[in-house]
């Protein structure tokens with residue numbers, strides 16, 4: 577996922593920190609002053625830098641912090657007040673409260689030299705501000721030592737990579753299926769420190785991919801490198817700001833080295849402008865090619881599924897389940913789609929075959945809608961990843977809505993058919 581660094585700075589102190597944060601972040605990244613900052617929704621990881629004004633984050637940063645939403649966030653700031661003073665801590669707490677939905681991964685603040693004009697103005701106030709007494713010490717800050725501390729701090733939470741692996745060391749080969757890979761090797765790409773986490777989903781039982789996703793989230797991973805990742809796991813990863821790079825081969829160490837080479841080769845640029853240069857197109861074409869190859873087993877599966885359906889599901893069996901009663905057919909269609917799981921393509925194939933065999937459109941529409949929205953077999957994994965209450969409410973509501981969608985679709989479709 578792309579990272580975004582946004583900063584506000586009048587005299588350059590906070591900009592200096594912003595440039596350090598930007599330099600430290602791996603992968604695709606962008607750096608913007610707050611006036612030109614893009615919507616944060618298109619980015620996976622956000623860092624916002626502000627300066628203290630009247631004891632609060634400056635107004636432009638405050639406004640931007642309110643837009644961050646549920647994203648991993650790093651906050652950094654400069655101020656005239658002493659580092660670690662109550663005033664500075666309070667300012668940072670205010671910034672956190674402005675981005676209350678975000679997942680705060682770390683904070684850093686240090687003194688920033690205050691312009692003499694401001695100092696003079698502040699000293700003439702009837703009640704000089706509390707930070708004024710510390711301001712003489714701020715001269716020359718942020719200095720090299722401040723920048724070093726910031727760099728060190730960033731290393732503690734810096735984005736990590738997870739590589740699916742056949743065994744627990746970095747010389748192992750990249751496992752070709754993320755969900756059932758025996759281990760996830762968590763790598764800090766800067767220090768190359770590794771941690772091997774066994775994947776309980778390696779046995780390949782139901783919802784294996786979700787267990788690997790849960791590991792990646794809990795280890796605060798930013799990018800997953802693997803051979804293949806199912807669309808469901810890919811979606812959960814993306815929803816948690818984790819980028820999945822598929823088609824990766826070789827050893828874990830080679831995969832990480834290749835990733836680092838590409839990440840550092842990406843120039844700093846605005847992520848909003850498309851890049852049609854050869855250097856950008858070639859990897860994109862390669863990635864698309866790999867994704868196409870990864871899809872081939874699905875196409876083969878679809879052909880096999882049609883054969884199996886024709887061989888094993890008889891017309892008599894279907895007519896005993898589906899009675900042409902709109903409500904019952906919708907209910908059974910929803911139930912069947914909710915139990916079965918897999919690629920949505922399969923639901924269209926089975927749906928088409930059901931229609932061929934004379935099953936009503938109510939049942940087939942409900943079946944397709946339920947296949948993609950209800951996951952009864954994955955329910956335990958969904959509960960583990962997103963919470964019991966959420967998973968139960970989501971599935972129950974999806975069930976009711978699938979039936980409603982089915983009835984509405986068929987009624988609307990029939991109305992159009994009559995007019996035509």
Ligand SMILES: Cc1cc2nc3c(=O)[nH]c(=O)nc-3n(C[C@H](O)[C@H](O)[C@H](O)COP(=O)(O)O)c2cc1C
Nearest residue numbers: 585586587588589590627629630631655656657688
């Ligand atoms: C109008 C104004 C108000 C300020 N208010 C505070 C304050 O409340 N607390 C503080 O510690 N520093 C305060 N400062 C000092 C700045 O926060 C500090 O110099 C900061 O490093 C400036 O960052 P910049 O160079 O990125 O603009 C204020 C500065 C200005 C110009």
